[in-house]
Amino acid sequence: MVIALRNLCKSYETAEGRLDVLRGIDLDLGAGDSVALTGESGSGKSTLLHLVAGLDRPDAGEIMIGGRDISKLDDSGRAAYRRTEVGLVFQQFNLIPSLDVAANIAFHAKLAGRHDPTWENELAERLGVGTLLTRYPEQLSTGQQQRVAIGRTLAARPGLVLADEPTGNLDEANGDAVLDLMLSLAKGTGSTLLMVTHSQKLADRLDRQVHLRSGKIA
Numbered sequence: 001m002v003i004a005l006r007n008l009c010k011s012y013e014t015a016e017g018r019l020d021v022l023r024g025i026d027l028d029l030g031a032g033d034s035v036a037l038t039g040e041s042g043s044g045k046s047t048l049l050h051l052v053a054g055l056d057r058p059d060a061g062e063i064m065i066g067g068r069d070i071s072k073l074d075d076s077g078r079a080a081y082r083r084t085e086v087g088l089v090f091q092q093f094n095l096i097p098s099l100d101v102a103a104n105i106a107f108h109a110k111l112a113g114r115h116d117p118t119w120e121n122e123l124a125e126r127l128g129v130g131t132l133l134t135r136y137p138e139q140l141s142t143g144q145q146q147r148v149a150i151g152r153t154l155a156a157r158p159g160l161v162l163a164d165e166p167t168g169n170l171d172e173a174n175g176d177a178v179l180d181l182m183l184s185l186a187k188g189t190g191s192t193l194l195m196v197t198h199s200q201k202l203a204d205r206l207d208r209q210v211h212l213r214s215g216k217i218a
Contacts, residue, residue, distance in 0.1 A: 003029040003052070003160065003192060008061035010047055021047045023215040025061070031159075034186050034193040036203035039212035045196045048212070049162050052194065053088055054078035065160070084112045087158035087191075089166040093149040095137040101148050102133040109155040116155070123151045126181055128174065142169050150178055154185055161186070163195040167202065179205060 008025040011018050022044045029035055037045045050056045052063060054070050055078075063071045070081055082088070087108070095104050105124060109115045124130040127147040137145055146169040153161065161182060167175030179202060186193045195206065203209050211218045 002031060002064075002066060003027075003194075004062070004064040005048075005052070006062040006064070008048070008051065008063065009059045010044075010051060010056070011059055021215055022051075022058070025215075025217060027210060027217065029192050029194060031190040031192060032186055033208075034183055034206040035195070036206040036209045037194060037196045037212065038198070038200075038203055038209055039218075043212040044215045045212055046164055049164055049194065049196055052160075053086055053162050054081050083108075085159050087153035087156060087161040089150055089153050089161065089163040091165055091168060093137075093145045095145055095148060095152075097137055100134050100136055101129055101140070104137070104148055105151040105155050108152050109157075112156040112158075114156050119157075120151070120155050123154055123181075127151050127178065143171065143174060146170055147174065147178065150182070154181065157185070157189055157191070159191055161191055161193045161195075163193065165196055165198065167197075167199075175202070 005025050005027040008022055010022040011020045025048060037048065039045050051058050054073070057071050062069045070078060073081060096107065099107065105120050106115055109120065124133060127150060129144060129147050129151065132140065132144060140148065150166060163182065166182070167178050170178060182193055183205070185191055197203050
């Protein structure tokens with residue numbers, strides 16, 4: 001999946017007036033690329049991720065994903081894009097309380113029409129939750145919930161993985177294992193990985209780094 005962002009701008013109205021969060025972002029990502037998005041808090045990293053995910057629309061500019069501008073899609077079109085083409089790993093896990101671990105991991109893959117029990121079981125083992133498949137989210141630790149959420153994302157083998165501090169709730173060993181898995185998926189399937197991180201150690205393991213400062217690429 002080839003991604004091209006052109007002159008991407010986004011602002012919000014606040015009590016103090018307009019806040020320009022992104023001010024003309026140009027960025028290209030190719031199939032199999034892994035890119036770390038870095039920068040200080042408030043530099044626009046999460047906003048950029050949300051726009052590429054189709055969760056919000058830019059004020060100006062283009063978000064070309066596989067040759068089409070997703071910012072021009074209507075709500076149902078952007079929902080279909082997220083369901084079938086994108087994997088999201090955000091700091092909110094959003095696990096479904098009424099489903100056990102196995103069903104949570106399979107959930108997105110089923111929606112995308114790519115349910116593969118063998119692959120889902122492999123993911124669970126590699127993420128260290130293979131013995132927890134019959135448990136429910138409330139029975140898991142925060143770190144375990146994070147690993148299940150990552151498994152749910154990767155189970156559908158998305159062409160684009162967007163991750164916002166995906167290892168933030170994990171210890172170093174589990175964080176390294178999760179990043180290994182995400183990088184392995186990107187290289188093995190041609191998925192593109194765009195990851196927000198404050199960790200220079202993690203950023204150094206990706207193919208390249210893009211640093212945001214005051215809404216622009218530094």
